[in-house]
Amino acid sequence: xxxxxxxxxxxxxxxxxxxxxxxxxxxxxxxxxxxxxxxxxxxxxxxxxxxxxxxxxxxxxxxxxxxxxxxxxxxxxxxxxxxxxxxxxxxxxxxxxxxxxxxxxxxxxxxxxxxxxxxxxxxxxxxxxxxxxxxxxxxxxxxxxxxxxxxxxxxxxxxxxxxxxxxxxxxxxxxxxxxxxxxxxxxxxxxxxxxxxxxxxxxxxxxxxxxxxxxxxxxxxxxxxxxxxxxxxxxxxxxxxxxxxxxxxxxxxxxxxxxxxxxxxxxxxxxxxxxxxxxxxxxxxxxxxxxxxxxxxxxxxxxxxxxxxxxxxxxxxxxxxxxxxxxxxxxxxxxxxxxxxxxxxxxxxxxxxxxxxxxxxxxxxxxxxxxxxxxxxxxxxxxxxxxxxxxxxxxxxxxxxxxxxxxxxxxxxxxxxxxxxxxxxxxxxxxxxxxxxxxxxxxxxxxxxxxxxxxxxxxxxxxxxxxxxxxxxxxxxxxxxxxxxxxxxxxxxxxxxxxxxxxxxxxxxxxxxxxxxxxxxxxxxxxxxxxxxxxxxxxxx
Numbered sequence: 001x002x003x004x005x006x007x008x009x010x011x012x013x014x015x016x017x018x019x020x021x022x023x024x025x026x027x028x029x030x031x032x033x034x035x036x037x038x039x040x041x042x043x044x045x046x047x048x049x050x051x052x053x054x055x056x057x058x059x060x061x062x063x064x065x066x067x068x069x070x071x072x073x074x075x076x077x078x079x080x081x082x083x084x085x086x087x088x089x090x091x092x093x094x095x096x097x098x099x100x101x102x103x104x105x106x107x108x109x110x111x112x113x114x115x116x117x118x119x120x121x122x123x124x125x126x127x128x129x130x131x132x133x134x135x136x137x138x139x140x141x142x143x144x145x146x147x148x149x150x151x152x153x154x155x156x157x158x159x160x161x162x163x164x165x166x167x168x169x170x171x172x173x174x175x176x177x178x179x180x181x182x183x184x185x186x187x188x189x190x191x192x193x194x195x196x197x198x199x200x201x202x203x204x205x206x207x208x209x210x211x212x213x214x215x216x217x218x219x220x221x222x223x224x225x226x227x228x229x230x231x232x233x234x235x236x237x238x239x240x241x242x243x244x245x246x247x248x249x250x251x252x253x254x255x256x257x258x259x260x261x262x263x264x265x266x267x268x269x270x271x272x273x274x275x276x277x278x279x280x281x282x283x284x285x286x287x288x289x290x291x292x293x294x295x296x297x298x299x300x301x302x303x304x305x306x307x308x309x310x311x312x313x314x315x316x317x318x319x320x321x322x323x324x325x326x327x328x329x330x331x332x333x334x335x336x337x338x339x340x341x342x343x344x345x346x347x348x349x350x351x352x353x354x355x356x357x358x359x360x361x362x363x364x365x366x367x368x369x370x371x372x373x374x375x376x377x378x379x380x381x382x383x384x385x386x387x388x389x390x391x392x393x394x395x396x397x398x399x400x401x402x403x404x405x406x407x408x409x410x411x412x413x414x415x416x417x418x419x420x421x422x423x424x425x426x427x428x429x430x431x432x433x434x435x436x437x438x439x440x441x442x443x444x445x446x447x448x449x450x451x452x453x454x455x456x457x458x459x460x461x462x463x464x465x466x467x468x469x470x471x472x473x474x475x476x477x478x479x480x481x482x483x484x485x486x487x488x489x490x491x492x493x494x495x496x497x498x499x500x501x502x503x504x505x506x507x508x509x510x511x512x513x514x515x516x517x518x519x520x521x522x523x524x525x526x527x528x529x530x531x532x533x534x535x536x537x538x539x540x541x
Contacts, residue, residue, distance in 0.1 A: 054241045054384045054400055059208040059233035060272060061131045063240075065091070067278035071251070076275075078299065079120035080285040090124070092191045097128030098205050100186060104179050106158050108133045109213060113152065113171065115139040116163030116183045118261050118285050123271060124187035125161050126261075130214055130233075131205045134159075137216045137228075138262040141167065149174045151218055154228060154409050161186050210234030210400075216407055217264060219359050228407030229360045236268060238400035239362035240276040242382040243269060247328060247353070247369050249277035249303075256301035256326075258284040258292050258310075265333050268362045270305050289313050293322035302326055307333045307534035311344055311352065320347035328369070330355060334534045335443065335461060337468050338375035354378055356443065358429060360403045360420070361385075364395075365441055376465070377440040387441070388426065394447055395433045396426040403427070432459060449538060451480035451488050456516040458490055460538075463519065466512040467492055472500035477528050477536045478519065492519040493541050495528060 057063040073088040085093075101112065112129040114136050116122045129136045137155045139148060141163065148167060152160075152174035160171040163183040171178060208214065214233045218226040243249065255274050259266030274281045282299045284292055287310055296304060304326055306314075311331060314320040320343075323329060329344065329352040336354045345351040355366035356378035364387070367379035381387045385399040406420070420428050432445045445459030452458070460478035467476045475495040480488035494505065502522035509518045529540040 053245075054238040055210050055234055056241075057237070058210050059130075059206070059212070060214060060236045060240070060276070061127070061206040061208065061233075063237055064127070064275045065206050067275065070278065074251075074280070076280050077120050077123065078280070078282045080118065080283055083120075085120055089191045090127075093124050093187065094127040094131055095205060096191075097124055097186050098132040101128060101132045101134060101159060102204060104159060104181075106132070106134055106179075109135060110158040111135045111137050111155050111216060113137045113139055113155065113157040113160040113162070113178075115141050115148075115160070115167050115262075117141055118258075118266075118283060119183075120283060121183050121187035122163075122261055123281075123283070125183060126267070126271070127275075128187065129161075130208070133204070133208050133212065135213045135216050135230075137218075138267060139167070140260070140262045145170045150226075151228075152178075154218075155216055155407065156409060208233045210237065215268070217268075217359050229403050230405065230407045231264075231268075231360075231362070231403055235362060235401050235403060236272055237276070238384055239268065239357075239382075240272040242384055242401065243273050243355075243363055243366070244277045245383055246366050247303075247330070249273060249279055251278045253277065253279040253302045253327075254282055254300055255279065255303040255305065256282045256284070256292060256296045256299065257305065258287040259305060259307070263333075264357065264359050264362050265305065265307070269332075269357070287313075289317045289319050293319045296326060297322055303328050303330070305330045305332070307331065308336045308340060309334070309530065309534040311336070312340060315340075315343055315347065320344060323348045328353060332357060334536070336375075337465065339468060341375040351375065356431075356441070360427060361397060361399075361429075362401050364397055364401070364429075367440075372438075374436075374440050377436070377442045379440055381441075389433060389435070390428075392447070393432040393434060393444070395429045395431045395441070395443075396422060397429060398426050449479075451478075451490055453480065453483075453486045453488050453490050453520075454516055458517050463490065463492065463509070463513065463517055466509055466517075467494070467505060467519075469512070470500070470505055470508045472497050473505070475528055477538065477541055479538050479541045481521070483520075486520065489520045490517065491521045491523065493523050493525055493528065495526065496524055 057066055068087050068091045073086045075084040076087040076090055077085040112134045114125055126136055137157055139151055148170045152171055157175060157178050159179045161181045161183055162168045168180050171180060210233055212233050213230050214236055215231040216228045218228050255270060257270045259270055261267045282295055282301055284295060304323060308331060329350060331352045331354050341352055351373040353367045353373055357363040363382055364385055365378045365381050367373040385397060385401060387395060387397050390396055422428060430447050431443050432447055433441050433443050435441060445461045449460050450457055463478040464476050467473050473494055474497040477493050479491055481491045483489035505522050506518060529537045531537055
């Protein structure tokens, strides 16, 4: 059985996973996910050819450049110091930085490692690399030397754009031949004078096609070693267009963005979505509840993207009601408990829109903008996305937003396809889902997190949701611990709102769950271990 891509073409042209010969025909048909007609009532009427619209302009820079040309300059990006950068200035500065990158000799498809705190300069460097046809490798500036070295050794960047030491030193050690640039050197300073940055270099900008690679993002690694998801311009463009359509992203919208820019939530959805729509961004350096909500109010924000831990903090500090003037609140990257969603709705006047995506696919599903938003559900598949449920409930997907494979440093001419894809070419998300009577998808857990206790399958999220209904439970994570009697013992790790006895929580669980799902043990902790996007790192529990 082959695990590579058949018919691999030269690097920079994408190859889709090919069904493995002799196997696809023998696989029984899987239950189909509700088709795209569910979205018909939620899309602009003028969109006739959806697939064509998703990839119109071919690349992310192509779409953004068209937005720049469609109307007079407007304030597009507010830097963390409060300074606004107009759209024409953003175009000029990204063109100049892109020309500088090409001047270093970086060729089409070579990698550019990008590491720094959230800032306009980071976004300028990101757009510059894409406009030059290079592949951006975003790196969390909080990573240790071991984590940075692993990504550098795997991605083999030709250029690294970094904000400060010690990241630059670590890159030099791991990739002695890489050119190191300071973020301020590449993207800082005033915009170039009219006509500057032209010539042969400028003529090579914005030429990437839909199949050309754009972004190499290393998975968050909550379970096991991270690997590089190789996203093309088509992947990024299709996903950004889909959320533009589904969320009614307009030219006059302003997104308050406090999410990190080294992950697809902040970068692939927040930045890409805003720029593809021709909208504006209010960028904040980090999540601070008072700072974020104040800028939402004072800056005229209309959109806010957050993770559940952010929304919980806003509620706890009594600041959620400041968001009442925004037209859309979106939650993602981790499950949004139904009770938390209802509390947000009570404070802000709108139910937050929960959506679902992955590093390898960017965006997959969303509750509707206009229709009912169901707490605990991630809604329908987004325009252009095909989904199906396997017989074990696993969500499988395909579409122009889905990667063709993972980065293979041993074969830079072709992406690696592994067991993340089915024999007939669908991407296996590893998430277990179920559908309600209206066709809304509900995620019930991860296949790798499944607990087998006494021969019974227990999905942690179901147990967590039951325990979260107790007023003394602030947060809870459920894991399986080795047990000689049960194989695995269902264990609940609780962050308590007030003192509570384990017996009380277990009695609460027994009233809501089958006996085999009730935790055998309850433990208490001050905080759950989470990664930068708010996901619980279960391996540390």
